[in-house]
Amino acid sequence: MQKKRVVAVLTVVGALLLFSVPMFAQAAGSNTASETDIKLLREDIRSERKRLVAANMPLTDTEATKFWPIYDQYAAEVSKLGDTRVALIKEYAQSYDTMTDAQANDLMSRSAAIDQQFSALLLKYVPIFERVISAKKTAKWYQIDRRLDLLINLELAASIPMVDASK
Numbered sequence: 001m002q003k004k005r006v007v008a009v010l011t012v013v014g015a016l017l018l019f020s021v022p023m024f025a026q027a028a029g030s031n032t033a034s035e036t037d038i039k040l041l042r043e044d045i046r047s048e049r050k051r052l053v054a055a056n057m058p059l060t061d062t063e064a065t066k067f068w069p070i071y072d073q074y075a076a077e078v079s080k081l082g083d084t085r086v087a088l089i090k091e092y093a094q095s096y097d098t099m100t101d102a103q104a105n106d107l108m109s110r111s112a113a114i115d116q117q118f119s120a121l122l123l124k125y126v127p128i129f130e131r132v133i134s135a136k137k138t139a140k141w142y143q144i145d146r147r148l149d150l151l152i153n154l155e156l157a158a159s160i161p162m163v164d165a166s167k
Contacts, residue, residue, distance in 0.1 A: 049148050066132035074125045085114050
């Protein structure tokens with residue numbers, strides 16, 4: 001039953017992203033999202049993400065009182081990294097038609113660094129969560145968060161055009 005519930009919830013997030021994230025970045029000159037659109041989309045994703053974590057974490061009242069402030073701190077740090085990722089996507093979109101090899105190398109390097117920072121942040125919070133909830137519940141939070149991040153990254157990858165290497 002729980003597995004079906006998680007699958008259903010992840011499907012909802014996937015659908016949310018499928019219809020929302022493509023406006024994040026397109027090739028320069030096409031329909032790009034306004035700053036307001038991007039901000040609202042990111043707020044919606046954060047809100048939905050927290051709702052999904054809440055729906056799938058079996059926390060007692062005592063655990064919840066300790067868990068959610070830490071989660072909010074974690075989410076704020078993730079949001080800052082997301083700001084960096086959004087800026088990188090915008091830069092990629094702006095340079096899409098005129099990208100040099102040096103720009104391509106720089107974008108790849110910075111993208112990989114952001115991925116590493118996300119992974120490091122996730123691992124940083126494991127022992128912090130384990131101080132207030134069990135290791136199994138922390139593992140469940142880790143799995144939920146990781147799956148949501150993978151869904152978001154999949155949608156971003158599907159929405160962002162590949163580098164035109166023929167230029």
